[in-house]
Amino acid sequence: MKYAFFQGCNIPIRIQQYATSTTAVLAKFGIELEVVPTFNCCGYPARNVDEKAYILPSVRNLAIAEKRGQDILVICNCCFASLQKAKNVMSKNAQLMEELNSILAKEDLHYSGKAEVKHYLTVLYQEVGTEKIKAQRVNAFTDLNIAVIQGCHVLRPREITHFDDSFVPRITEELIGTTGVKSLDWQGKLECCGAALAGINNDLSHRLLREKITGAQAAGAEYITPICSYCHLQFDTTQQNIRNGAAGEKLLPVLLFPQLLGLCLGIDEKALGIASNSTIATEDINRIKSLLGPPTEEKKKKKAKVAA
Amino acid sequence: MTLNILFGFSAVVCLIGLIIRLSIWFSQGMSPPAAPAAPVGTRMTEALKAVVGSFFSAKIFLIIKSVFVDLLFQKRIFDKSVLRWIAHTLIFSGFILLLLMHALHSVVTEPLFKDYQSTLNPYLFLRNLFGLMVILGVVIAIFRRITLKPQRLKTYASDWTALIFLLVIILSGMLLEGSKMASQSTFQRMVEDVSLSDEEEVKALEAFWVQENGLAPTNFQTAPPAEIVAKGKEINGDYCMDCHASNKAAFASFTLAKISPIFFAVFGDALTVKLLWYLHILACLAFLAWLPFSKMFHILAAPVSLLIKGVTGDQIREPANILTRQMIGLSACTHCGSCSLECSSNMFFETFQNDFILPSEKVQYLKKIAAGKETDPAVLKQMQQGLYVCTSCDRCTTVCPSGINLKELFVSSRYTLLKEGMPETTMLSHFSFPLALAQNFVDDHLQALKKVTDIFIKSFQHLADTSSPITLGTSKGFGNTTFRGCFSCQRCTNICPVVRSYDDPVEALGMLPHQIMFSLGIGNTELAMGSQMIWSCSTCYLCQEHCPNQVELTDIFYSLKNSALKKVETGVHS
Numbered sequence: 074m075k076y077a078f079f080q081g082c083n084i085p086i087r088i089q090q091y092a093t094s095t096t097a098v099l100a101k102f103g104i105e106l107e108v109v110p111t112f113n114c115c116g117y118p119a120r121n122v123d124e125k126a127y128i129l130p131s132v133r134n135l136a137i138a139e140k141r142g143q144d145i146l147v148i149c150n151c152c153f154a155s156l157q158k159a160k161n162v163m164s165k166n167a168q169l170m171e172e173l174n175s176i177l178a179k180e181d182l183h184y185s186g187k188a189e190v191k192h193y194l195t196v197l198y199q200e201v202g203t204e205k206i207k208a209q210r211v212n213a214f215t216d217l218n219i220a221v222i223q224g225c226h227v228l229r230p231r232e233i234t235h236f237d238d239s240f241v242p243r244i245t246e247e248l249i250g251t252t253g254v255k256s257l258d259w260q261g262k263l264e265c266c267g268a269a270l271a272g273i274n275n276d277l278s279h280r281l282l283r284e285k286i287t288g289a290q291a292a293g294a295e296y297i298t299p300i301c302s303y304c305h306l307q308f309d310t311t312q313q314n315i316r317n318g319a320a321g322e323k324l325l326p327v328l329l330f331p332q333l334l335g336l337c338l339g340i341d342e343k344a345l346g347i348a349s350n351s352t353i354a355t356e357d358i359n360r361i362k363s364l365l366g367p368p369t370e371e372k373k374k375k376k377a378k379v380a381a
Numbered sequence: 382m383t384l385n386i387l388f389g390f391s392a393v394v395c396l397i398g399l400i401i402r403l404s405i406w407f408s409q410g411m412s413p414p415a416a417p418a419a420p421v422g423t424r425m426t427e428a429l430k431a432v433v434g435s436f437f438s439a440k441i442f443l444i445i446k447s448v449f450v451d452l453l454f455q456k457r458i459f460d461k462s463v464l465r466w467i468a469h470t471l472i473f474s475g476f477i478l479l480l481l482m483h484a485l486h487s488v489v490t491e492p493l494f495k496d497y498q499s500t501l502n503p504y505l506f507l508r509n510l511f512g513l514m515v516i517l518g519v520v521i522a523i524f525r526r527i528t529l530k531p532q533r534l535k536t537y538a539s540d541w542t543a544l545i546f547l548l549v550i551i552l553s554g555m556l557l558e559g560s561k562m563a564s565q566s567t568f569q570r571m572v573e574d575v576s577l578s579d580e581e582e583v584k585a586l587e588a589f590w591v592q593e594n595g596l597a598p599t600n601f602q603t604a605p606p607a608e609i610v611a612k613g614k615e616i617n618g619d620y621c622m623d624c625h626a627s628n629k630a631a632f633a634s635f636t637l638a639k640i641s642p643i644f645f646a647v648f649g650d651a652l653t654v655k656l657l658w659y660l661h662i663l664a665c666l667a668f669l670a671w672l673p674f675s676k677m678f679h680i681l682a683a684p685v686s687l688l689i690k691g692v693t694g695d696q697i698r699e700p701a702n703i704l705t706r707q708m709i710g711l712s713a714c715t716h717c718g719s720c721s722l723e724c725s726s727n728m729f730f731e732t733f734q735n736d737f738i739l740p741s742e743k744v745q746y747l748k749k750i751a752a753g754k755e756t757d758p759a760v761l762k763q764m765q766q767g768l769y770v771c772t773s774c775d776r777c778t779t780v781c782p783s784g785i786n787l788k789e790l791f792v793s794s795r796y797t798l799l800k801e802g803m804p805e806t807t808m809l810s811h812f813s814f815p816l817a818l819a820q821n822f823v824d825d826h827l828q829a830l831k832k833v834t835d836i837f838i839k840s841f842q843h844l845a846d847t848s849s850p851i852t853l854g855t856s857k858g859f860g861n862t863t864f865r866g867c868f869s870c871q872r873c874t875n876i877c878p879v880v881r882s883y884d885d886p887v888e889a890l891g892m893l894p895h896q897i898m899f900s901l902g903i904g905n906t907e908l909a910m911g912s913q914m915i916w917s918c919s920t921c922y923l924c925q926e927h928c929p930n931q932v933e934l935t936d937i938f939y940s941l942k943n944s945a946l947k948k949v950e951t952g953v954h955s
Binding site: 116129181229239240264269280284310 | 724726729731808922
């Protein structure tokens with residue numbers, strides 16, 4: 074299976090490790106990601122300003138994928154939501170579709186809605202499946218507590234994103250479960266990291282971020298696993314920016330899901346770019362690696378329980 | 382004599398141009414307002430220090446590497462498009478080789494190759510080959526400019542001028558050579574040069590040249606008989622071949638020689654040769670004089686820019702050198718449009734219809750702004766928006782074939798303009814996210830943001846200001862009508878993480894989410910647009926997801942933000 078890989082604007086320049094680790098993990102399951110240089114911004118940054126300016130870039134990106142005869146695979150939640158929103162608006166507004174298509178026609182592009190948009194977690198969950206993932210592990214974690222932050226725009230609004238149950242999401246949980254780490258229940262799991270307010274209302278943005286950091290730490294999290302690239306940047310960069318004044322605060326380091334899974338699949342930590350997470354120290358990496366061990370069979374556990 | 386005067390004149394113009402362009406490097410800059418502009422002297426010494434420092438350190442290896450990889454091979458173009466690389470390499474190498482071998486033959490070729498004769502091979506052949514390379518390159522460049530127009534590649538008259546200049550120089554040269562081949566007068570002159578006086582022999586030689594060397598058959602009504610041609614060939618071998626190879630080697634000019642008789646019929650052959658000679662020389666001299674004032678200045682500026690990138694990796698600490706680097710960058714732009722073609726924001730151009738969203742167009746204008754020549758507030762406002770509608774993906778900087786640090790230029794210019802005090806409404810968008818992340822110009826950002834918020838506050842009615850009861854609105858409906866389902870259960874407000882963040886949310890936010898739905902319900906859109914809540918919305922969609930009656934709150938907030946900005950924008954312009 075081959076997908077047109079939609080990386081958006083932030084990932085290629087700020088979170089390359091998200092792209093490389095996802096590519097490495099998916100390759101293990103025979104899924105190939107093709108970088109499409111003609112893709113441009115998903116439109117999300119313009120959403121506050123102009124709805125049409127927000128929709129048009131995604132329609133163009135979808136038209137490009139359509140021309141290539143490929144579906145799009147996305148790793149950034151905000152890009153994902155923009156592309157899905159564009160599809161939704163196009164399906165409901167034929168007049169707008171015609172108008173935008175006339176703009177695309179200049180570049181010899183046409184949107185008809187053939188290309189599908191898939192989040193990489195959906196692909197891992199549906200096309201690969203947790204069983205197959207488990208079977209391919211060479212390692213699994215024990216005693217590693219992490220806090221997942223889902224990111225808002227992959228879950229909500231559910232009629233647009235079609236990702237998972239937005240109240241009780243389980244796709245991410247089950248996928249994380251394959252690595253053996255303990256995904257904690259914590260308050261901020263389904264909430265906002267504050268990214269959307271950065272640069273507009275920094276105080277509020279930072280307040281929301283702090284709330285998540287302390288919330289996750291209070292729940293006993295050693296690492297945070299952001300699904301969205303914006304969440305990643307909030308935790309991996311802004312966290313350090315706002316910590317400048319208070320060096321005593323404990324840093325909550327970031328570990329991406331494909332990095333966790335990649336380690337379990339036996340992919341080298343360098344290929345996963347773990348050290349590129351700026352909140353992670355060498356001793357963190359060593360500790361994480363020390364928690365890796367041969368995957369234990371769940372069936373045995375169940376049997377043991379029955380026996381007990 | 383005339384030639385010397387003309388050459389002297391264009392050389393002087395060129396020199397003055399170079400001095401002007403180089404002085405701009407050290408006198409102008411998109412100065413970050415915080416850093417005091419350094420005097421020219423300081424900037425020149427700092428630059429010199431940096432250059433000398435690089436030469437006498439391990440960085441010399443970076444310079445050598447950059448000379449081969451970036452300057453000669455032009456890897457940055459190659460990496461992006463092989464076709465473009467072919468076009469540029471054809472023009473670049475063809476033109477440079479012609480310059481060295483042909484234009485500067487007395488300085489370069491003759492001292493190097495003792496037997497140099499422009500009419501002998503390989504020179505006769507090479508001149509045409511190099512010329513053809515340039516023509517091919519220019520044709521590909523023209524093709525690229527035309528075919529990429531729909532993808533927002535802008536081409537100005539100055540871009541066409543550069544390409545046409547090259548074509549005129551090469552084609553006039555080829556036509557000149559062709560007309561000399563066909564010209565009877567030139568033939569006669571050569572006959573005199575070799576002191577061939579026997580009429581029979583001259584006639585035979587002429588027959589051979591008509592047959593083989595492109596000479597116009599002025600004196601032959603029909604094709605000359607074979608035995609005369611054969612005799613001519615012998616004479617050619619005896620008298621000519623030592624310093625004149627077969628004209629067929631100059632394949633392009635030889636082909637063009639066939640159209641020369643058309644000009645001969647009008648001007649006569651001697652005058653045609655003379656006119657074409659003037660055309661060719663004048664085109665070359667005009668090009669020389671025009672070079673420093675045009676994008677062709679990149680011949681000098683781009684290598685400097687690429688070397689700076691190669692050596693510093695865009696990490697320059699000395700403020701004086703940052704300014705100088707900015708100006709070198711601006712002057713190295715060839716308006717090739719690579720940045721705009723790959724710009725991640727280029728689709729926003731389609732909606733905003735603002736040329737300055739495209740990086741290549743920004744650069745053209747920043748030169749003017751750096752020189753302090755642009756003062757029209759409308760243009761500056763456009764530029765400010767163009768600088769702000771940018772996703773900070775840095776692709777422009779990655780792809781620029783001239784190695785310009787566009788990112789740094791744009792960030793500095795953005796805050797330089799914002800400092801002017803014109804409010805920029807797109808600051809209230811997620812374009813601000815990467816800027817907050819990078820923590821550039823934090824204070825400037827906050828000040829500029831305050832200007833927008835102030836205007837915003839002034840433009841709308843606020844719930845807190847209404848002493849009288851809230852009036853029923855007059856607005857004619859609102860696009861998203863799901864607010865009608867609101868029955869004020871306040872679920873939205875209760876779940877909102879933003880509301881939760883404030884001790885006194887009504888004071889901080891103006892209105893709470895359910896109140897905004899209520900004001901829409903009574904048709905008072907103005908009041909809803911004036912609430913701080915819509916700008917403090919974290920867009921997490923919790924309210925919308927939890928609404929028991931499917932009110933699309935977050936989407937409605939987005940629409941309110943769009944309308945409010947439009948209203949403020951029209952207010953700013955009126």
